[in-house]
Amino acid sequence: MRLRTIQINNFKHILDSTPVEIDDRITCLVGKNESGKSAFLEALRRLKPAQGAVTFDSAKQYPAWLEKKHRREAKAKDDDLDDTIPISATFELEPRDHAAIEAFFGPGVLTSTEFTFQRRYNNITFSIFNTDEVVAVSNFLAKNDPEKELEKLHSCTSFEDLRAALESFEDSEDDDTSALRKEVAAEIERLLPKKARMRTVIATKLAALVPKFFYYSDYSSLPSKVPIKALLDADPDSLDENQQTALALLQLAEFEKDHLLDTDYETRKRELENTANELTREVLAYWSTNTNLRVLIDLTMKKEHNGSGHTPVVDELHVRMYDDKHMLSLPFDERSSGFRWFFSFLTAFSRYEYDSTPVIILLDEPALSLHAKAQKDFLRFIEERLSQRCQVIYTTHSPFMIQPNHIERTRLIEDKGIEKGAVVTADVLTTDRDTLFPLQSALGYDIAQHLFIAKDNLVLEGPSDFIYLDTISQHLKSIGRVGLHDRWSMMPIGGADVIPAFVALLGNHLDVTVLVDSRKEGHQKLTALAKAGFLTDKRIIAVGELTGSSMADIEDLFNADDYIDLFNGAFGKKIKKTELKGSDPIVVQIARAIGEKRFDHNKPADYLLRNKDRLLAKLSESTIANFEKLFTRINETLE
Numbered sequence: 001m002r003l004r005t006i007q008i009n010n011f012k013h014i015l016d017s018t019p020v021e022i023d024d025r026i027t028c029l030v031g032k033n034e035s036g037k038s039a040f041l042e043a044l045r046r047l048k049p050a051q052g053a054v055t056f057d058s059a060k061q062y063p064a065w066l067e068k069k070h071r072r073e074a075k076a077k078d079d080d081l082d083d084t085i086p087i088s089a090t091f092e093l094e095p096r097d098h099a100a101i102e103a104f105f106g107p108g109v110l111t112s113t114e115f116t117f118q119r120r121y122n123n124i125t126f127s128i129f130n131t132d133e134v135v136a137v138s139n140f141l142a143k144n145d146p147e148k149e150l151e152k153l154h155s156c157t158s159f160e161d162l163r164a165a166l167e168s169f170e171d172s173e174d175d176d177t178s179a180l181r182k183e184v185a186a187e188i189e190r191l192l193p194k195k196a197r198m199r200t201v202i203a204t205k206l207a208a209l210v211p212k213f214f215y216y217s218d219y220s221s222l223p224s225k226v227p228i229k230a231l232l233d234a235d236p237d238s239l240d241e242n243q244q245t246a247l248a249l250l251q252l253a254e255f256e257k258d259h260l261l262d263t264d265y266e267t268r269k270r271e272l273e274n275t276a277n278e279l280t281r282e283v284l285a286y287w288s289t290n291t292n293l294r295v296l297i298d299l300t301m302k303k304e305h306n307g308s309g310h311t312p313v314v315d316e317l318h319v320r321m322y323d324d325k326h327m328l329s330l331p332f333d334e335r336s337s338g339f340r341w342f343f344s345f346l347t348a349f350s351r352y353e354y355d356s357t358p359v360i361i362l363l364d365e366p367a368l369s370l371h372a373k374a375q376k377d378f379l380r381f382i383e384e385r386l387s388q389r390c391q392v393i394y395t396t397h398s399p400f401m402i403q404p405n406h407i408e409r410t411r412l413i414e415d416k417g418i419e420k421g422a423v424v425t426a427d428v429l430t431t432d433r434d435t436l437f438p439l440q441s442a443l444g445y446d447i448a449q450h451l452f453i454a455k456d457n458l459v460l461e462g463p464s465d466f467i468y469l470d471t472i473s474q475h476l477k478s479i480g481r482v483g484l485h486d487r488w489s490m491m492p493i494g495g496a497d498v499i500p501a502f503v504a505l506l507g508n509h510l511d512v513t514v515l516v517d518s519r520k521e522g523h524q525k526l527t528a529l530a531k532a533g534f535l536t537d538k539r540i541i542a543v544g545e546l547t548g549s550s551m552a553d554i555e556d557l558f559n560a561d562d563y564i565d566l567f568n569g570a571f572g573k574k575i576k577k578t579e580l581k582g583s584d585p586i587v588v589q590i591a592r593a594i595g596e597k598r599f600d601h602n603k604p605a606d607y608l609l610r611n612k613d614r615l616l617a618k619l620s621e622s623t624i625a626n627f628e629k630l631f632t633r634i635n636e637t638l639e
Helices: 037-045 067-076 095-105 133-144 151-155 159-167 178-191 198-209 228-233 241-252 257-261 265-286 337-353 372-389 404-409 433-453 463-478 499-506 524-531 560-571 586-593 602-610 612-618 621-635
Strands: 002-011 014-016 026-030 087-092 114-119 125-128 212-217 225-227 293-305 310-323 328-331 359-364 392-396 410-415 422-425 456-460 488-492 511-516 540-542
Touching: 002 037, 014 037, 026 037, 026 372, 026 404, 026 433, 037 087, 037 212, 037 359, 037 392, 037 422, 095 133, 095 198, 114 198, 125 198, 133 151, 133 159, 133 178, 133 198, 151 159, 159 178, 212 337, 225 228, 228 241, 241 337, 265 293, 265 337, 265 372, 337 359, 337 372, 359 372, 372 392, 404 410, 404 602, 410 433, 456 463, 463 488, 463 602, 463 612, 463 621, 511 621, 540 621, 560 586, 560 602, 560 612, 602 612
Parallel strands: 026 392, 026 410, 212 359, 359 392, 456 488, 456 511, 511 540
Antiparallel strands: 002 014, 002 087, 087 114, 114 125, 225 310, 293 310, 310 328, 410 422
16 A cells, blocks of 8 residues: 555644645655644554554543533534544555455455545544445355356345345255355355454455554664563563664564573674674665764673573673774764664664565654764665655654755645644645745755756756756656756756846856846846856847747746646636737736736746646647757757
């Protein structure tokens, strides 16, 4: 199953998250402290926890300012507040999920690929899915009565009807189907024991296929000393997060209780060294801050009375880190907090990486104590390792934990006060500047990095230009047509008025091509810079060159119908092409049609980015040809 949407209601200070779309691989939840990020993950974790016996408790987790009022209102209606559904998750069923159900009830029983799994405050789960019992009964009879000896049964539309028909079945004088009827009844009982309903059985099987949610917070850490026997004897659900991590280390070391009494030094030492070597290799693959570290693992022994004397038994596992640079080993808990967190997480996750347990990873403020470069390393770890195994959802307020090249994975969360609670959105236009700050910083840092690294720079007026060029270029390349050359680094500067200053400052140091909208008055400042030797005339590209118009914006490269579709989708409008008048740029025509001086040009671009899989395939040939002509013109300026 793949998680598609999450909806959280009346959990802590989230009143109604509305359905939040989850990316197929990585979802990043960005927000200020106390905005509701942790509450979001805590509610989701409780849907089906991978570790620990965490449950819902309305007295502790229902919004504090509403709990008493809503409990009274529920009681007045003979309802129970604990029947409230704080978490609802919708999954897309994959072929193997369908196969698991079809193994029991045959093909065509599940009539959709969508499955919703919910948990109430009373911790009772509930499933929503579409099924066809008529098809299931038909499949059953085709398998168990292929010759239609029990023809009367084949008109049944449910297993309940089938049971009743079997009980009242009467043979004709010449027939004796009692043995076959007994076999059919036994097979029904095997499928649906104790007269269970088919939907109940399918719900149970689908619920078992729902991934578990592995939650890890910034406060989880592996201790330096691990009490082996106590951990292995304990109920795993009774362990806290630190103890769960320690248990994962024991499982990674593949310790068995039988081996704990093995006092052979060489056997024990070899196993410990192999485990330490594997952990060292894993850590250093994504820890570039200090590559001189090595993991050391050792065991302590104690004497235990066994009735006939004392025998040595393994007591504790000790984790130390040896630093080749300083030629010193230290207990694990004396290393930096950032390294301890990274190593602890790697250990905790190891128990899931190489088995088939369906799991979704929830990371609450991961890598918070890491240096900016180490945070980038951890982002790479998420991309290359975690998301290859399962979906990942993490929260952050660090700009270094945001992927500028995957902004579509970002969701913003903001506390709107007690009337609305915490709100989750993908729309940057509805979010305050403090919430947006990490996102803006991430983009700014990415641009700054490109300024100092990239040789060939394509300067654009704004973010919508960047989105259109980047998204459509990738699409054209995927279908074998001309896109932007890989050498280009695109930089939206923030408006046509800023471009001349940017070129004047950096044009002598970088190879710069400028793409600007066409205006009647032209771009005298850019032309003057060209004459002054900051860039050549051929590296100033006005959109009008491609459209044959003296006034044209980037949006005019779209076929009118294509851009109207983007506008209508972004703003929820129903503007038609026949409503547009004039020969000026299409954005001006649309603004005139809706009675506004101007609308936000970034919103249609954002709509295209977030729905690119569906929208790019619908673009007309004229739109594709216009952008291909633009990319060819831009690429010609490379030297």
